[in-house]
Amino acid sequence: MTASAKTPLDFYFDFSSPYGYLLAEKIDAVAAQHGRSVNWHPILLGVIFQATGSRPPADGESAKAKYVYKDFHRSARHMGVPYNPPSRFPLPTQNAARAFYWLQTQDAALAKQFAQATYRAFFVDDRDISAPDTVLEIAGKQGVDREKLATALQTPEIKACLKDACELALAIGVFGSPHVIIDGEHFFGADRLPQIEHWLQSGGF
Amino acid sequence: MTASAKTPLDFYFDFSSPYGYLLAEKIDAVAAQHGRSVNWHPILLGVIFQATGSRPPADGESAKAKYVYKDFHRSARHMGVPYNPPSRFPLPTQNAARAFYWLQTQDAALAKQFAQATYRAFFVDDRDISAPDTVLEIAGKQGVDREKLATALQTPEIKACLKDACELALAIGVFGSPHVIIDGEHFFGADRLPQIEHWLQSGGF
Numbered sequence: 001m002t003a004s005a006k007t008p009l010d011f012y013f014d015f016s017s018p019y020g021y022l023l024a025e026k027i028d029a030v031a032a033q034h035g036r037s038v039n040w041h042p043i044l045l046g047v048i049f050q051a052t053g054s055r056p057p058a059d060g061e062s063a064k065a066k067y068v069y070k071d072f073h074r075s076a077r078h079m080g081v082p083y084n085p086p087s088r089f090p091l092p093t094q095n096a097a098r099a100f101y102w103l104q105t106q107d108a109a110l111a112k113q114f115a116q117a118t119y120r121a122f123f124v125d126d127r128d129i130s131a132p133d134t135v136l137e138i139a140g141k142q143g144v145d146r147e148k149l150a151t152a153l154q155t156p157e158i159k160a161c162l163k164d165a166c167e168l169a170l171a172i173g174v175f176g177s178p179h180v181i182i183d184g185e186h187f188f189g190a191d192r193l194p195q196i197e198h199w200l201q202s203g204g205f
Numbered sequence: 206m207t208a209s210a211k212t213p214l215d216f217y218f219d220f221s222s223p224y225g226y227l228l229a230e231k232i233d234a235v236a237a238q239h240g241r242s243v244n245w246h247p248i249l250l251g252v253i254f255q256a257t258g259s260r261p262p263a264d265g266e267s268a269k270a271k272y273v274y275k276d277f278h279r280s281a282r283h284m285g286v287p288y289n290p291p292s293r294f295p296l297p298t299q300n301a302a303r304a305f306y307w308l309q310t311q312d313a314a315l316a317k318q319f320a321q322a323t324y325r326a327f328f329v330d331d332r333d334i335s336a337p338d339t340v341l342e343i344a345g346k347q348g349v350d351r352e353k354l355a356t357a358l359q360t361p362e363i364k365a366c367l368k369d370a371c372e373l374a375l376a377i378g379v380f381g382s383p384h385v386i387i388d389g390e391h392f393f394g395a396d397r398l399p400q401i402e403h404w405l406q407s408g409g410f
Contacts, residue, residue, distance in 0.1 A: 052267055062257055063378040067391055077410050078400050173268040186272055191396040195283050205282050 008037045010181040012169050014045040015093035015129060017177035018072040019190040021119040025081045026193055027180065034200040040112055042097035045177055047166040052175050056090065075190060082124050091122070091130040094162060095153060099135050101161040102152040103144065114142050213242045215386040217374050219250040220298035220334060222382035223277040223288070224395040226324040230286045231398060232385065239405035245317055247302035250382055252371040257380050261295065280395060287329050296327070296335040299367060300358060304340050306366040307357040308349065319347050
């Protein structure tokens with residue numbers, strides 16, 4: 001295996017994305033099986049969709065939207081991931097994403113642990129993760145100082161950090177959630193997990 | 206296995222759909238492993254998209270469109286299906302679809318054989334399957350009487366048949382290609398093949 005084949009995977013996601021949650025439950029273990037780590041990058045799909053002119057997959061009352069809502073749940077069962085359709089969906093996720101980026105400045109492993117807990121709070125426990133209090137509570141359970149985090153969430157620095165993450169994602173061609181980049185190769189959607197595994201196994205195919 | 210579990214799968218596709226082609230190369234064998242047959246239903250994505258307000262996945266010059274073009278090819282390699290990106294894409298497919306429906310009135314197995322040959326002519330041999338002559342040539346190689354088929358393609362009956370197929374597809378919630386229905390459960394996209402196999406194996410999950 002070459003040196004470049006050991007570079008981390010980049011995992012872009014929105015905390016309100018069901019398929020992002022499904023892949024979040026799998027991507028680190030799959031990468032680890034091939035000696036890889038994963039860098040997580042929360043982004044805001046609202047910003048991505050506005051810039052790209054795209055729409056969310058489950059938009060409106062169309063046959064496609066109805067299918068997609070059902071597919072969230074069926075895909076979770078297929079992948080063996082617990083999933084309870086949230087009663088409020090989608091939600092704004094800037095507080096959760098900003099908390100992640102602040103935690104990452106402190107401790108990258110803790111930031112990822114927070115992200116996983118936030119996803120489960122939303123897609124298993126039906127918590128309103130748009131609320132700053134919920135975000136603080138989830139982080140608090142990970143041992144984070146709630147007051148420090150509450151202050152950090154209001155700083156221009158952390159707001160700029162999330163804005164920059166979204167702009168960088170757009171610049172490199174991210175157009176949805178989840179979106180994984182492996183050695184420059186892009187994979188969009190939780191349903192690309194078999195191709196991700198195939199790619200890591202073969203070093204490309 | 207109950208009687209209803211032996212009902213045929215319904216496979217909706219457009220002859221210009223790369224993911225439709227990929228699934229067409231697999232769906233009958235997968236179904237057969239579980240004692241099922243497959244009814245093929247060519248439709249026109251233009252009609253579907255106009256009615257539903259959807260857009261094709263590889264529309265324009267966006268990052269998503271570039272990704273999708275690459276994903277057609279990568280998905281083919283992942284699935285072990287030969288694929289050469291057609292130089293003319295997408296193409297109008299009403300002649301191929303009408304030929305299919307006329308052949309089906311003669312011989313269902315022959316109609317499917319023609320459909321497979323047409324998909325390969327487009328996605329392997331880069332043939333212009335929009336042209337009536339190409340459609341007649343492909344059918345001719347399957348032993349079809351070219352003159353009878355040429356006449357049939359112009360009849361109001363066969364045009365109505367394709368129109369009806371599109372309207373029926375819309376009425377039951379088909380919104381793209383490929384779209385498979387198994388005992389009322391919908392599966393959209395070639396990437397749902399693992400879920401289709403899972404479903405057939407378990408009788409639902």
